[in-house]
Amino acid sequence: MRAVIPEAGSENFLSGLEVQVLLLRLDHPKSPLAELAPRLGITHQNFATINTRAYPKLLVYFLTNFARFFGSWDLVRQAFERAQSCPRDPLTAKESLTFENLVILRRTRWSLKGSKGILRSACSKVARHLWWMF
Numbered sequence: 038m039r040a041v042i043p044e045a046g047s048e049n050f051l052s053g054l055e056v057q058v059l060l061l062r063l064d065h066p067k068s069p070l071a072e073l074a075p076r077l078g079i080t081h082q083n084f085a086t087i088n089t090r091a092y093p094k095l096l097v098y099f100l101t102n103f104a105r106f107f108g109s110w111d112l113v114r115q116a117f118e119r120a121q122s123c124p125r126d127p128l129t130a131k132e133s134l135t136f137e138n139l140v141i142l143r144r145t146r147w148s149l150k151g152s153k154g155i156l157r158s159a160c161s162k163v164a165r166h167l168w169w170m171f
Contacts, residue, residue, distance in 0.1 A: 039063060045098040054079075055091035062088055093157040100140050100160050105169050112140060116166035120159075123166070132159035 039060065046056035055162070061073050074084035104110045117136060120128045128136065135152050136159040138144045 041098070041103070045095055048098070050098040051091055055087055055094065058084060058087045059091050059095065081094045093161050096160045096164055097156055101143075101145070110122050110141075112167065113163070116163045117141060119166040121134065123162070126162060128159055128162055131155050131164065135159055136163060 042051070042059050042063070044057055045051045046053060051059070057077055058083075061076060065073060069081075069086075070084045071081040072087055074081040077084065079087075099106055100113065104113045107116075117128075117140070121133055131151075132155055135155045139152070139156055139159070140163075
């Protein structure tokens, strides 16, 4: 997991500061944010915000590059189908279309206006269904 975070940064899924925040948090999971933030020269509120925003981006990186981490592409597809038909907070039409094209079909040249945010939202919803499959 640790090695994947800088890799996600080098492929522009995460900013440099997001990489630093996630690595610092990973290395010191029990340390309070107020103790970690000064190491990066930021406030603990800023640290918390960056940390919270970086996780969905890292999840996108995992789902688009490392389906085997979740078991297999078949499990990702099954979770996608469950997320589409979920009675509580199902994938929207745009989320389904974006996830299907960028993750399931692995189309690298496909684009929809606002697709980065849409993909982050879709990956978060699909991931909820992945965890229940283990």
